[in-house]
Amino acid sequence: DNVSSVKRRLAQLFETSLRETVPGEPDVVPIVDSCSDKSGGKFGDYQCNNAMTLWSKIKGKQTGYKGPPAVGKAIMTNLPPSEMIESCSVAGPGFVNVVLSKNWIAQILLRMLIDGIDTWAPLLPVKTAVVDFSSPNIAKEMHVGHLRSTIIGDTLARMLEFSHVKVLRRNHVGDWGTQFGMLIEFLFEKFPNPEEVNEAAIGDLQAFYKASKLRFDSDPEFKQRAQQAVVRLQGGEERYRKAWKKICEISRTEFHRVYERLGVTLEEKGESFYNPYIPGVLDELDNKGLIKDSEGARVIFVDGVNIPLIVVKSDGGYNYASTDLAALWYRLNEEKAEWIIYVTDVGQQQHFDMFFKAAKRAGWLPADDSLYPKATHVGFGLVLGEDGKRFRTRNTEVVRLVDLLDEAKTRSKTAVLERDAAKDWPEEEVEKTAEAVGYGAVKYADLKNNRLSNYTFNFDQMLNDKGNTAVYLLYAHARICSIIRKSGKDIEELKKNGKIVLDHEGERALGLHLVQFSEVVEEACTNLLPSTLCDYLYNLSDIFTKKFYSNCQVIGSPEETSRLLLCEATAIVMRKCFYLLGIEPVYKI
Ligand code: ARG
Known part of the structure; x- marks a missing residue:
C-alpha cells in the first residue's frame, strides 16, 4: 500500500471497525488523532474519538449499546488485527487509545532508510495547484511584506x-x-535618448518612482501628460511599450537578486499578462447577470459585504480586481489548476473574500469550500521593528531586502568565525555556512510563527544559537552528522545488514516522532501553515537531544548499530524539513 501516514493507516483500521460496530450507519468518518501533544502520550500514541458522536447518532435506536463507553469498547474489539498495534484501551467516555508496536515503528524506519524519505510523501487530493506569491510591484518598493510572501509561498x-x-x-x-504613465513620462524627460536607459543610469528604481511621483503631484501639466501616457501605453504605442518594458526589466533584475539569494524560483506572469483576457471574462460575468452599474463604475455585489467589488472603474479602466x-x-480554464493559493498580507483579505465570492456566484468555484477547485487566501501579519511599529531601518523609510540579507550574512559570519571548530576552515566553507545560517535564520524566524500573527524582526534573536531558531536547529543537525562521522561506520552497510531496536523509552519516543513526519507535512499542506512543520522540527531536535541522546549512549554501546541508524533517520528527516522550509543544511560546526 502507498499510505505513508501512520494516522491514515490507523484511520483505515478504525473505518473497518466502525462499520462492524454499527452496521447500518452510513458515512462514519473515523476521527483519529495523535496524542503525543495532548496527554503526553500517557494513555497511548493515538486516539480514536468516534464513540461519543456515534452514540448520539444511534441513541434512540435498538442497538444494544448502553452508552459511549460501550460503543468505544466495541470499536476497540472490532479493530482488525494489525502488526501496527501493540495494545488498545478504552478511557473515559469512550476514547479508544492505541499504543503502536515498537517493532512496527522500527520496521517502518528501516524501510524509509532503505527506500528514501520521498516514500513518506503524503497524498493530497489535488494534481495541480497555483501558488501566487512574492508578487512585488514594479518600481515600487519590494518591502518586508513581499519578503514574507516570498518565504511563505516558497515553503x-x-x-x-x-x-x-x-x-x-x-x-x-x-x-x-496608472503608475506607469508617470514613470514613462518621467523617463522620457530624464532620458531623451532611450538607448541611455539602463539600471546604472536609473540607479535606484524606488528613488526614481518617488521623484516621478513628486513631479506628478506638483505639476498639473506633467500629470496630464502622464495620464495620456497610460492611454498610449495601453493602446500599444511602440515608444511607450518599449519604455514600459525597460522599466520592468530593471525591476526584474533587482527582484531576481533577492530570489537568487533566497534560493527561490518562480515564474513571472504579471498583471499585464492577464490584461487581454479581461474583456472576455467580464463579458461572461455580464452575461450571467453579475455585473451592475454603480456610480459610473461597473461592479459585482457579493453576500455579506456592504461595498461592491469594482471591476471597471468610472474612467473605464480595469483594476486589481478585474485582473x-x-x-x-x-488558472482554472487554461492551466487546469484545482487549488489556487494567494499569499499576501492579511490587509488584502477583503479583496480576496469578495472576488472569491464573485467567482462562486459565477459558478467558477463550488460554494462549498471543502470541494475543489478551490481558491484560498493565505494571509500573513506585519513585520514589526523593535519599537513595535512597522519594520523600518534607521534612515530609510523602507527596508531594502538585499541589505537585510547582507546583514544577516555578515552577522552569522562573525558568529561562525568565533567558533573554535571553524578556525581552519577554508574561506569558501565559512562563506557557505554564513549564508546557510544567515538566510536560514531570516526564513525560520518568519515561518515559525503562525503566519497570521505579526512578528518582530530581531537579528539578535533569530541568530541566537539557543532556543527555537534556525541556528540551533542547523547546529543540532550538524552535531548528529558528526556523531555518525565519528563512529567511523559505513551507514550504507548498516542499513543493509543492521536492525533498529526501540527498547529504550528515549529510542521509542524518537522513533515515534520520526514516523509522524508524513502526517505533519500533510497537515501543514492542508492548513497551509508552515509553522506546523517548524514545530515538528523543533520538537524533533528536542526529543533527539533530551530524550534520546542524553540517555542513550551511541558510540561504543551494544546498541551502536541501531542507534546510529536512528541518528541517520533523524538527520534525514531534519534535512527534509530544512529543504521544505527552504533552508540549506550545514554538516559541520
Ligand atoms: N502586487 C500585489 C501587492 O504587492 C500582490 C499581488 C498578489 N496576487 C494577486 N493575484 N492579487 O500587494
Whole structure:
C-alpha cells in the first residue's frame, strides 16, 4: 500500500471497525488523532474519538449499546488485527487509545532508510495547484511584506511539490496600472535618448518612482501628460511599450537578486499578462447577470459585504480586481489548476473574500469550500521593528531586502568565525555556512510563527544559537552528522545488514516522532501553515537531544548499530524539513 501516514493507516483500521460496530450507519468518518501533544502520550500514541458522536447518532435506536463507553469498547474489539498495534484501551467516555508496536515503528524506519524519505510523501487530493506569491510591484518598493510572501509561498510550494502536486509558482507582479504613465513620462524627460536607459543610469528604481511621483503631484501639466501616457501605453504605442518594458526589466533584475539569494524560483506572469483576457471574462460575468452599474463604475455585489467589488472603474479602466478575475479564469480554464493559493498580507483579505465570492456566484468555484477547485487566501501579519511599529531601518523609510540579507550574512559570519571548530576552515566553507545560517535564520524566524500573527524582526534573536531558531536547529543537525562521522561506520552497510531496536523509552519516543513526519507535512499542506512543520522540527531536535541522546549512549554501546541508524533517520528527516522550509543544511560546526 502507498499510505505513508501512520494516522491514515490507523484511520483505515478504525473505518473497518466502525462499520462492524454499527452496521447500518452510513458515512462514519473515523476521527483519529495523535496524542503525543495532548496527554503526553500517557494513555497511548493515538486516539480514536468516534464513540461519543456515534452514540448520539444511534441513541434512540435498538442497538444494544448502553452508552459511549460501550460503543468505544466495541470499536476497540472490532479493530482488525494489525502488526501496527501493540495494545488498545478504552478511557473515559469512550476514547479508544492505541499504543503502536515498537517493532512496527522500527520496521517502518528501516524501510524509509532503505527506500528514501520521498516514500513518506503524503497524498493530497489535488494534481495541480497555483501558488501566487512574492508578487512585488514594479518600481515600487519590494518591502518586508513581499519578503514574507516570498518565504511563505516558497515553503508552501515546496511542501505541495513534495506531496506530488504539480505547482505553478506564479509571480503576479504589479506591472500594469496608472503608475506607469508617470514613470514613462518621467523617463522620457530624464532620458531623451532611450538607448541611455539602463539600471546604472536609473540607479535606484524606488528613488526614481518617488521623484516621478513628486513631479506628478506638483505639476498639473506633467500629470496630464502622464495620464495620456497610460492611454498610449495601453493602446500599444511602440515608444511607450518599449519604455514600459525597460522599466520592468530593471525591476526584474533587482527582484531576481533577492530570489537568487533566497534560493527561490518562480515564474513571472504579471498583471499585464492577464490584461487581454479581461474583456472576455467580464463579458461572461455580464452575461450571467453579475455585473451592475454603480456610480459610473461597473461592479459585482457579493453576500455579506456592504461595498461592491469594482471591476471597471468610472474612467473605464480595469483594476486589481478585474485582473484577478481574469487571472483566476485563466488558472482554472487554461492551466487546469484545482487549488489556487494567494499569499499576501492579511490587509488584502477583503479583496480576496469578495472576488472569491464573485467567482462562486459565477459558478467558477463550488460554494462549498471543502470541494475543489478551490481558491484560498493565505494571509500573513506585519513585520514589526523593535519599537513595535512597522519594520523600518534607521534612515530609510523602507527596508531594502538585499541589505537585510547582507546583514544577516555578515552577522552569522562573525558568529561562525568565533567558533573554535571553524578556525581552519577554508574561506569558501565559512562563506557557505554564513549564508546557510544567515538566510536560514531570516526564513525560520518568519515561518515559525503562525503566519497570521505579526512578528518582530530581531537579528539578535533569530541568530541566537539557543532556543527555537534556525541556528540551533542547523547546529543540532550538524552535531548528529558528526556523531555518525565519528563512529567511523559505513551507514550504507548498516542499513543493509543492521536492525533498529526501540527498547529504550528515549529510542521509542524518537522513533515515534520520526514516523509522524508524513502526517505533519500533510497537515501543514492542508492548513497551509508552515509553522506546523517548524514545530515538528523543533520538537524533533528536542526529543533527539533530551530524550534520546542524553540517555542513550551511541558510540561504543551494544546498541551502536541501531542507534546510529536512528541518528541517520533523524538527520534525514531534519534535512527534509530544512529543504521544505527552504533552508540549506550545514554538516559541520
Ligand atoms: N502586487 C500585489 C501587492 O504587492 C500582490 C499581488 C498578489 N496576487 C494577486 N493575484 N492579487 O500587494
